[in-house]
Amino acid sequence: MSVLNQKTVFVLDHTQYFGISSEKPIDLDFFKNKGSLCPLSKSLWTFSVESSLEYCRIVWDLFPAGKLVRLIVSDSAAHVVNTWNSSTQNISYVTNAMSMVGVPQSSAHSSDHSVIHGLRAAIDALAEPSESQKEFDQKLQNKGRVICITSARDDKSMVSLEDIFHTVLAQHNLLATKQNDCLPINLCHLVIINITPMHMGLLVSTRGPQEISPHLTSEIHSVYASEVSSKLTHLILSHFDLASTTVTGIPMKEEQNANSSANYDVEIFHSKNSHTVIFGSEFLPTSVKEGSEYETVTLKWSTPRGCGTNDFQLCLAQDRVTPVDVTSRPSSCLINFLLNGRSVLLEMPRKSGGKQTSHLLSARGGEIFIHSLPLTRSCFEDFPSISEGSGGKVIDYRIADLSNLIKSNTLLPLKSSTERRYDENLQKARIKLCKRSTYFPLTLGLTIVYNMQSYLESLLTAIGKEELNDSDINQCQQIIFSILGLTNRQEPLPISLCQRFRSSKKEEQFKLLWNELELLIQSSGNSTGHKAVLLSLRECKMKCSEFSNNKPEVNQSINEIENLRENINNNIVIKATTDSPLSPILFAESASKSKRFLPYCGNRSLLGIISSSQKKVLQKRIEFSGRICTPTGQTAKLYPNVGKNERHPNKL
Structure with a gap:
């Protein structure tokens, strides 16, 4: 037994x-006033x-076999109510046995x-x-749970x-190692309520699960007597991995007035798999019901219909259900409705609006099941043509x-040999297939x-080998270097099929190419040759990243253009006699002569480079001396000495 819920002892x-009163009055309805x-x-x-x-009823309703529960009454001695025999594992047997015990006598x-x-x-149980x-000869892991009230x-x-x-x-496990008629208890979960x-008041503090020893885990819950049923209902969800679903909006006729109807809710328990199989329960x-400590999934009643075979073909999972309050009128009506051969669809709201059918309730063989329906395309529908793709979009x-991947990994039968270890070839095949399929875009x-x-x-063929020789390494490195050249020259990639990559920018194409090549080579193998090729690729990738990082900064290119321009200007005759030596240089002629010597400067045009260089030269021009000498806020005079010689004509 590998889980704790195989054996449960109360x-x-x-x-x-x-035998004392719980001090919780019972609500009674009277048609007439009976007085106080x-x-x-x-x-x-x-x-x-x-x-x-x-x-016990919930456990035996959901798990007719395999989950065992025993009850023991303790006063002056221990009284065993039932055994592990399947004939005593039912609610009728236990109820009849408990009716003979009676209420404890306070005297x-x-x-x-x-x-x-x-x-x-x-x-001992x-x-x-x-x-x-x-049925098993060998000893299995014997685990169980004890719930003490x-x-x-x-x-x-x-x-x-x-x-x-x-x-x-501990004493029992020590004796069990020396005896063969009883099993040692490998793990016990003690729940004290x-x-x-x-x-x-509640004199005992509630405490969560705590490991007492490697063989014992204990937890304590302190509640009022009227709340013990709700506490056990909450605990059973985690003990048996169950989930709660509340069917809302069930139309029922009023008991007093048959002409009117009202909507009721019924809560049911079932395996958690019915929720998690639909993309997870999130x-x-x-919602959380009033007075409860757990969440319940709320699904709305849909129009009932007859139970047909087509309703069950699309199910992802099916699990037994049982009502939480089996004695209530809404639960009884829902159970009888389903046992009469009808089925109920349950709907969940969509985030985008509207509703969608997610579950189906139906009965077969006197038992009620909840069926989880797929929310997406069913696997029983006709498969889309490969030429059309899924939904007609993927082609x-x-x-x-x-x-080719399937053919290269096809296994053939081989005679057994004593020289070869068992499952050796299968292990090699698994490793090979894992390497080939680690990265495989569909x-x-x-x-x-x-x-x-x-x-x-040639690169894809080479890295698919188990070992790479020097020729394979050189061949792969040559291709990597050629890609580096394409990147530096910003030439278009030879993409022939996919229109998606054609429309993207060149920088994005090269970035995707380098990243995908690195991932592909890294997942192909761990041999020395693969590592050498991977190292070469990463070095080239770093060079490309450095190039892309430095490309927006064209200062070096501008400096080269300026040096070239100065050499050319030394040989130019100044044609305009009105130009002073400090006037800005005209670049019309020099630009036409030096165009073939300009280095590559990214996406910037030649006019943009020359214009930016010209702005820098203009910024270096000597400022007007009058403006420099004049204080801030005053206007500089262009000819401050004009008229001084007229006032003093005798002075030269």
Whole structure:
């Protein structure tokens, strides 16, 4: 047994304390006024038995076989209610047996009454092999869960109860190693539920799961007696990996007035797989009911119809269901409706608006099932043609490459040999297939490398080998260097098929190409040759990144143009006599002569480079001396000495 829910043992405290009232009055409806009546309330024992029987009913409804539950009553001694035999694993047998136990007598005071007797018997019950365990000769992992419903005074009493249980478990495992008639308990999960009347406070603290030892995990829950049923309902979801679904909007006729109808809700339990199989449960609408501690998925009742065979072909999963409140009128009406051969569709709201059918409720063989319906295209529909693609949009599948991959990894039968280890060839085949399929784009629109197969054919063939020789390495490096040249020259890539990459920018194309080549070579192998090719590719990729980073900065190119321009200007005769030596240089003639010497400067044009250079030269021009000498805010005089010689004619 590999899970804890294969065996579950309930230990019910039957001491005299459980005969007291829970102080929770029962709500009664009277058609006529009966006057003042004494309030009625259930005892702690009644709440304890009802909640444990409800736990058993849910387990046996959802798991008719394989999940075993036993009940033990503890007072002055341990009283075993049922066994691991399948004939005693039903609600009728347990109910009849519990009816003979009766309510604890408050007058029977004795120091021998204790829940410890039941805990000792629970360990012995877990050690007994079940019918399925007896079928196996070898010993399996024996795991189980013990749920104890009792009442303690304080936390120290609860810790003492855990210590006693741990000591008895350790002693049993020690004896089980020397005996063959009982199984050792590999792991036990102890769940203690402490209940008290309503007028008393919760004297025991709630504690989550805690590992006491490698063989024992314990947790404590402290609740009022009226809430023990809700607590066990919450715990059963995690114990058996269940989920809750609430069917809302069920139209039902009123019991008092048959002409009118109202909408009701019914909560059902089932396996969690019914929710998670539909893209995970996060896509389903959830809510928390009042007084509950868990979430429930709310699905709306849809128009019922007859149950046909076509309704079940599209199911992703099917699981048994059971109502949470089996005695309520809405639950009874829904069960009878389904058992009469009708089916109910359940709808979930869409984020974009509207509704979509997600589940189906139907009955077969007297049992009710919930079917999870696919929200996307069904696998039972006709497959799309490869020429059309999925939905008529995908038309560039790499069919030929996939066919070659299958042929290169086809396995043939081989005679067994003592020199070869078992499963040696299969392991090699798995490793080879894993390398080849680690990176395998399904369509040409997802790859740029396989759109250049004619250009990269020798590289793709070489890296597909287990080992690369010097010739293969040189051949791969030559192709990588040629790609580096294309990148530096910004020449278009030889992409012949995919229109998606044709319309993208050259920088994006080269970036995708280098990244995809690195991923492809890295996933092809770990040999010395593969590492050498990968190292060469990364070095070239770094050079390309440096080139792209430096390309926006064309200062070096501008400096070369300026130096070239100065050499040319030294040989030019100044034609305009009005130009002063500090006038800006005219570049019309020099530009035409030096055009063939200009280096590559990225996407900038020659006019842009010369214009930017000319602006720098203008910025270096000597400022007008009058403007420099004049204080800020005043106007500089162009000829400040004009008129001085006229006022003093005798001075030269």
